[in-house]
Amino acid sequence: xxxxxxxxxxxxxxxxxxxxxxxxxxxxxxxxxxxxxxxxxxxxxxxxxxxxxxxxxxxxxxxxxxxxxxxxxxxxxxxxxxxxxxxxxxxxxxxxxxxxxxxxxxxxxxxxxxxxxxxxxxxxxxxxxxxxxxxxxxxxxxxxxxxxxxxxxxxxxxxxxxxxxxxxxxxxxxxxxxxxxxxxxxxxxxxxxxxxxxxxxxxxxxxxxxxxxxxxxxxxxxxxxxxxxxxxxxxxxxxxxxxxxxxxxxxxxxxxxxxxxxxxxxxxxxxxxxxxxxxxxxxxxxxxxxxxxxxxxxxxxxxxxxxxxxxxxxxxxxxxxxxxxxxxxxxxxxxxxxxxxxxxxxxx
Amino acid sequence: xxxxxxxxxxxxxxxxxxxxxxxxxxxxxxxxxxxxxxxxxxxxxxxxxxxxxxxxxxxxxxxxxxxxxxxxxxxxxxxxxxxxxxxxxxxxxxxxxxxxxxxxxxxxxxxxxxxxxxxxxxxxxxxxxxxxxxxxxxxxxxxxxxxxxxxxxxxxxxxxxxxxxxxxxxxxxxxxxxxxxxxxxxxxxxxxxxxxxxxxxxxxxxxxxxxxxxxxxxxxxxxxxxxxxxxxxxxxxxxxxxxxxxxxxxxxxxxxxxxxxxxxxxxxxxxxxxxxxxxxxxxxxxxxxxxxxxxxxxxxxxxxxxxxxxxxxxxxxxxxxxxxxxxxxxxxxxxxxxxxxxxxxxxxxxxxxxxxxxxxxxxxxxxxxxxxxxx
Numbered sequence: 029x030x031x032x033x034x035x036x037x038x039x040x041x042x043x044x045x046x047x048x049x050x051x052x053x054x055x056x057x058x059x060x061x062x063x064x065x066x067x068x069x070x071x072x073x074x075x076x077x078x079x080x081x082x083x084x085x086x087x088x089x090x091x092x093x094x095x096x097x098x099x100x101x102x103x104x105x106x107x108x109x110x111x112x113x114x115x116x117x118x119x120x121x122x123x124x125x126x127x128x129x130x131x132x133x134x135x136x137x138x139x140x141x142x143x144x145x146x147x148x149x150x151x152x153x154x155x156x157x158x159x160x161x162x163x164x165x166x167x168x169x170x171x172x173x174x175x176x177x178x179x180x181x182x183x184x185x186x187x188x189x190x191x192x193x194x195x196x197x198x199x200x201x202x203x204x205x206x207x208x209x210x211x212x213x214x215x216x217x218x219x220x221x222x223x224x225x226x227x228x229x230x231x232x233x234x235x236x237x238x239x240x241x242x243x244x245x246x247x248x249x250x251x252x253x254x255x256x257x258x259x260x261x262x263x264x265x266x267x268x269x270x271x272x273x274x275x276x277x278x279x280x281x282x283x284x285x286x287x288x289x290x291x292x293x294x295x296x297x298x299x300x301x302x303x304x305x306x307x308x309x310x311x312x313x314x315x316x317x318x319x320x321x322x323x324x325x326x327x328x329x330x331x332x333x334x335x336x337x338x339x340x341x342x343x344x345x346x347x348x349x350x351x352x353x354x355x356x357x358x359x360x361x362x363x364x365x366x367x368x369x370x371x372x373x374x375x376x
Numbered sequence: 377x378x379x380x381x382x383x384x385x386x387x388x389x390x391x392x393x394x395x396x397x398x399x400x401x402x403x404x405x406x407x408x409x410x411x412x413x414x415x416x417x418x419x420x421x422x423x424x425x426x427x428x429x430x431x432x433x434x435x436x437x438x439x440x441x442x443x444x445x446x447x448x449x450x451x452x453x454x455x456x457x458x459x460x461x462x463x464x465x466x467x468x469x470x471x472x473x474x475x476x477x478x479x480x481x482x483x484x485x486x487x488x489x490x491x492x493x494x495x496x497x498x499x500x501x502x503x504x505x506x507x508x509x510x511x512x513x514x515x516x517x518x519x520x521x522x523x524x525x526x527x528x529x530x531x532x533x534x535x536x537x538x539x540x541x542x543x544x545x546x547x548x549x550x551x552x553x554x555x556x557x558x559x560x561x562x563x564x565x566x567x568x569x570x571x572x573x574x575x576x577x578x579x580x581x582x583x584x585x586x587x588x589x590x591x592x593x594x595x596x597x598x599x600x601x602x603x604x605x606x607x608x609x610x611x612x613x614x615x616x617x618x619x620x621x622x623x624x625x626x627x628x629x630x631x632x633x634x635x636x637x638x639x640x641x642x643x644x645x646x647x648x649x650x651x652x653x654x655x656x657x658x659x660x661x662x663x664x665x666x667x668x669x670x671x672x673x674x675x676x677x678x679x680x681x682x683x684x685x686x687x688x689x690x691x692x693x694x695x696x697x698x699x700x701x702x703x704x705x706x707x708x709x710x711x712x713x714x715x716x717x718x719x720x721x722x723x724x725x726x727x728x729x730x731x732x733x734x735x736x737x738x739x740x741x742x743x744x745x746x747x748x749x750x751x
Contacts (some may be wrong), residue, residue: 351747
């Protein structure tokens with residue numbers, strides 16, 4: 029932000045709406061940036077006010093990841109697109125074993141979007157970033173004409189640092205490894221679907237959106253031989269495990285009755301004809317660890333508030349077909365296949 | 377979850393499996409057809425084949441609405457959306473059915489046709505109310521379970537006096553299809569499809585009741601056990617079928633007594649009878665043209681009948697040459713007997729309709745059971 033005389037711009041009218049001038053780079057745009065974005069995301073690097081942020085760099089290797097967020101509705105039980113966009117990119121860096129350091133955020137706003145909603149979203153981003161200890165150090169805003177967007181889209185990029193000697197990868201799962209999940213599956217996806225479909229539950233399903241780097245740090249500090257970590261977001265647990273199985277050229281066998289699933293999420297999935305294995309999570313961790321360290325890893329996860337309901341859900345084995353299979357609750361065996369297309373509710 | 381967990385209990389399932397194994401006589405083969413796609417899906421989804429003795433085989437029936445819809449009917453819907461400028465609304469899986477010229481409703485949508493995916497018939501009606509200047513056509517498919525909701529919206533459209541809403545009716549009838557299978561030469565004389573009994577549909581039977589199946593038990597001497605969609609429902613129904621076969625009886629039994637009565641849902645039946653009448657004949661994929669096997673909209677609701685409103689002429693189209701959906705739907709072949717299964721035909725690129733719906737025999741085997749083909 030460049031230095032500007034105090035009181036030069038009128039206070040932003042939060043009863044107003046985004047118009048094309050907010051993205052035009054003029055005075056209105058500067059006012060939006062200063063009074064809304066800079067105020068909510070405030071930190072020393074953003075305050076440098078130049079085209080790029082100059083950042084200190086601890087020793088180690090850089091890890092970088094980017095993620096675009098287009099969720100609808102923008103506000104949902106347990107969160108909103110703002111905190112979701114912070115957690116999303118932080119988690120992508122964290123599952124590499126890295127300490128997330130900085131975030132950048134790009135906003136695409138639709139003409140007519142209420143400024144009060146934008147303030148709420150950016151406020152939520154600021155809170156999430158402060159809670160995570162990862163500042164938003166750079167940003168950009170564009171405004172598109174009405175009908176060319178859906179309120180607000182946010183792209184975030186995270187940078188982190190990975191200590192030497194630590195190498196986690198989806199390609200490192202091996203026969204004999206144990207597969208763990210840090211808690212109940214499907215909470216985020218069903219919180220969104222319940223909003224969209226107007227499913228009224230006595231206690232609403234709450235999104236699990238959260239930053240996972242604290243949980244991951246505790247797991248790594250436990251000394252367990254961690255081979256691969258991933259956050260099972262879009263496509264759910266099933267997709268994540270298929271990715272790891274394919275990358276590592278191994279098979280997996282899960283136990284359905286070991287996978288944590290909330291009653292209300294299970295019920296909503298039944299109603300909509302969805303399989304919770306394919307429903308998105310935004311604050312869950314899949315960990316593939318050496319078989320002998322399964323209990324140690326489980327204890328480390330359960331000791332953290334985000335991992336209280338962690339469970340060992342299966343094991344890795346040799347399989348030239350790289351199939352993920354599951355022993356079902358009644359005792360049969362099925363494949364847990366890649367998702368075909370979108371997960372559509374069955375029609376009868 | 378109450379009323380669900382009880383029916384998926386592993387201990388009870390293993391207990392039922394042991395009883396089935398004990399009841400199934402050595403040296404005798406048992407072949408049962410589960411008519412309904414919901415059962416096909418449940419059998420694969422829960423891996424129930426692993427719980428059944430080797431001499432017992434389940435044959436997947438044609439009770440999957442997406443699977444039995446012939447290409448010609450999908451072509452009609454695509455033509456309406458692509459050439460007549462209507463808003464075409466239908467249920468999710470319907471959009472993916474392969475039609476003529478490499479098209480599907482989903483591809484027509486990508487090419488600019490106004491195709492909307494809906495979850496309920498009421499959404500189609502809402503589209504018509506919200507778009508008074510546009511023609512809205514509801515592409516209605518399904519067995520007796522989905523027919524009453526279609527009847528409701530047609531009656532509602534009449535009450536509201538909507539003049540931009542119509543239905544492309546493709547509703548089909550379960551008993552006609554079962555009768556057609558039982559009277560086919562493969563079952564009756566050739567013996568190429570041995571059927572010792574039927575697992576009767578769950579949701580369909582809540583509407584039509586158990587009475588319509590009595591004819592099959594009597595006339596064809598085939599036991600029918602109506603079953604719910606949960607794994608324990610299915611295992612119990614299979615045990616009941618094995619016992620009927622062992623005793624040499626053929627009765628209609630109702631395992632799904634918590635939802636199905638002998639008479640069914642009379643209110644729904646009245647509603648359907650008010651809006652629909654029997655169609656003289658209807659082409660089914662796999663079964664061919666079956667007389668009196670489907671419904672059409674009655675004359676008094678003619679203005680809501682898309683076939684009349686748009687003067688549509690049905691043109692039958694042959695299936696893809698390599699596709700074995702027809703034989704699979706008749707129980708003559710299994711998915712893995714098809715040359716293109718899992719190669720050219722996958723859930724992402726279905727050649728045949730059985731690979732489209734998760735209730736289709738091919739999609740169910742591909743998604744849940746194909747590790748068995750490899751092992």
